[in-house]
Amino acid sequence: MMKDEKKLYKDIFPYSEVPKTRFDNVLVPMDLQEEVWVTDTTFRDGQQSMASFEVEQISKIFDYLHIIDNGSGIIRQSEFFLYTDKDRKAVEVCQEKGYEFPEITSWIRAKAEDLKLVRDMEIKETGMLMSCSDYHIYDKLGMNREEALRYYVEMASKAIEYGIKPRCHLEDITRADFFGFVIPLVQELMKLSKDSGVDVKIRACDTLGLGVPYNGVELPRSVPALIHGLKNYGGVPSRLMEWHGHNDFYNVVTNSATAWMYGCNGVNGTVFGIGERTGNCPIEAMMIEYGQLKGNMKSLDLTHITELANYFKSELGYEVHEKTPFVGDDFNVTKAGIHADGLLKNEEIYNAFDTRKILGRPPLVAVNQYSGMAGIAAWINGYFNLEGEAKYGKKDEAILPIKAWVDEQYENGRTTVIRNDELKKVTLEHIAELNK
Structure with a gap:
């Protein structure tokens, strides 16, 4: 017969305080199965x-x-x-x-x-x-x-x-x-x-x-x-x-x-x-x-x-929070200019795994007043899924008018990040070959 006594563990769950973690130091072995x-x-x-x-x-x-x-x-x-x-x-x-x-x-x-x-x-x-x-x-x-x-x-x-x-x-x-x-x-x-x-x-x-x-x-x-x-x-x-x-x-x-x-x-x-x-x-x-x-x-x-x-x-109508790992809009998006420069040189520096291959999501950068030429180049490469010789570098002159447009936005008082649709429109105006 089991004991018919209510046990509510009030020492662990006092309700008037956050729950307690009690240690007994009894260790059990790991047992990861072949199939999970x-x-x-x-x-x-x-x-x-x-x-x-x-x-x-x-x-x-x-x-x-x-x-x-x-x-x-x-x-x-x-x-x-x-x-x-x-x-x-x-x-x-x-x-x-x-x-x-x-x-x-x-x-x-x-x-x-x-x-x-x-x-x-x-x-x-x-x-x-x-x-x-x-x-x-x-x-x-x-x-x-x-x-x-x-x-x-x-x-x-x-x-x-x-x-x-x-x-x-x-x-x-x-x-x-x-x-x-x-x-x-x-x-x-x-x-x-x-x-x-x-x-x-x-x-x-x-x-x-x-x-x-x-x-x-x-x-x-x-x-x-x-x-x-x-x-x-x-x-x-x-x-x-x-x-x-x-x-x-x-x-x-x-x-x-x-x-x-x-x-x-x-x-x-x-x-x-x-x-x-x-x-x-x-x-x-x-x-x-x-x-x-x-x-x-x-x-x-x-x-x-x-x-x-x-x-x-x-x-x-479900809003996936932008910071949600793997699926949020900002998951593999960097906003720091110095990080964008690193991403441009080698995406493995600031991308933990090949998100393009595994998740169908190339790494991106968010363009703002601090992005510079490197950030814009990295955004273009990621957004348009460019690889190898097709990628743009931070010294490409084709990016200069896009950089000028971004600078103008913030000189006129903008405080928000440039949206992808805005940047896509401006980029296609100045780099026609991407409009395929």
Whole structure:
């Protein structure tokens, strides 16, 4: 019998103060798996933070996920709501595409009537909400631990009876009693999996972004200890484990990478990190992280990430912040004159990787009163995608009238950066051969 005592960790989460990080100096080993992947929740958790997507928009975004994955299997799955006619229509449209990746899954409450929706849609796997902290068990659900555990296992069993793989979403795991509730629950779910021969997945949900990536931190906040514990005490194989994080404390990407590093195969996120409050883990960040950890990108095609960002801006009215890594307008744009000169000489000096090849985005400079001839030349080369002998240098006389126009702008009181469309117009007036 588990103890029926509410445990809220008020020494760690005093509420009247910021949360505490307690160290026990218990170190666990890294356990990066040969295969790791990303799962997507743009149409579920992400959509909750925005105006509801239309069916056509979901279809288009799903297409982008497919072409970005490009057969790599790194974007392994994407989960959908099923509650409205529009939700179900979107699933049907995406099912008709017949894509292997991402696989279509769903998300439901742990309720029998919700499972019937999954069965009727012929979806093979569904996420099921299983809140696991005492904040949720006692105060939201009005249950005790024994009741919650029995109910969750019963619903997972019901899913298997319906021919559906259950993915158990352990909500608020970073405030849960790990050995007092999480491990007993997970052990029962793994027993169910073994007895039935059906994979039962575990998604560890850092609902408030309270997880920390440091080894040697006390449970329940330690991501290394949580993943190590689920595998070694709960008996969850790495391939059946996912991490779902939020960015409330700026740790979402680091925590997701840490989950990979300590034995979790899957990390869950959304396109551009959209989601409630501070958002989810950006899946584009994790694809870049994949390349850094694995030393290759398999067949991923991230050039379409830029197109997808533009689609979000134009079709959904979503403003991708200009400073957002990889997709923001200023991501690989330098505004310092001395940096522009370095970029002109060798773009590797101020560009961390070949953004032209990998993201379809050449490095650019923003032209202002400090840019000089070097900055304008670097802008022209980047904007018009010039390479080799076609590139302009800071001593090219063709740039002089463009430089004179820029100077005149600021002499007349301008204080803002020259926009790309303005500079393109002036450049084409003076360098006609670029007008192709």
